Amino acid sequence: MVTVDARPAPYTFDLPSTALLVIDMQRDFLEPGGFGESLGNDVGQLRRTIAPLAALLADARAAGLTVIHTREGHLPDLSDCPPAKLRRGAPSRRIGDPGPNGRILVRGEYGHDIVDEVAPRPGEPVVDKPGKGAFHATDLDALLVARGVRSLLVTGVTTEVCVHTTVREANDRGYECLVLADCVGSYFPEFHRVGLDMIAAQGGIFGWVADSTSVRAALPTASLPRSSS
Ligand code: TIU
Secondary structure (H helix, E strand, C coil): CEEECCECCCEEECHHHEEEEEECCEHHHHCCCCHHHHCCCCHHHHHHHHHHHHHHHHHHHHCCCEEEEEEECECCCCCCCCHHHHHCCCCCCCCCCEECCEECCECCCHHHCECHHHCCCCCCCEEEECCCCCCCCCCHHHHHHHHCCCEEEEEEECHHHHHHHHHHHHHHCCCEEEEEEEEEECCCHHHHHHHHHHHHHHHHCCCEEECHHHHHHHCCCCCCCCCCC
16 A cells, blocks of 8 residues: 555555546647637646656556546547537637647547657557546546556646546546646646645545655655655
8 A cells, every 4th residue: 555645634545446547638738729729728837737747657657557548529520529518618719620730629630639748658548538527428437447446646637627527527436536736737827726625625525635746756666755754
């Protein structure tokens, strides 16, 4: 068993029943010309997540932890995109429109794929999801059950949208979630801060929050020094 400093209390997990979940680290959210920017966001806000997540991925892989990636997006004919989602807001480009990285939020397009720095390795499942939550209309739950996973180390973007929705879904399915504050990001610093507070409040109503350095120091393959506590 591994125990890491977290709020509201230390988080204990064992490696075989834990997965590192990397949510929607796609060019569509992190690079100019994609879905995130089309909504009026400064995509630069999310880029601070890349370096700590890449370091965590390296240590998690070395420790043999299950790593699962997700991508938000739609079939080329948009048949899995609810009209309400397609119509929402007044974006500069809508889902399915052509952009500099291909059609916005459409599977198979360059912009839909994961940024190079945290790209999936062969054998790591990539779950394509049409919604904000990673459990909605996907086989994520079956995939976790098949691997005996009960505990999720949650990373990715954005904190208050796809990360929060997924953590809430995971809770209702009986998973424990440790959200890694430096590996999740929002276009809105205030939403990021409050989103994390909402997870850890009320005795950990949705889960636990920690920095990735705490997890990396606790892994058996630690490339960071273990804390003395
Ligand atoms: N807009 C926003 O903050 N997020 C999303 O639309 N999707 C995800 O969070 N992945």
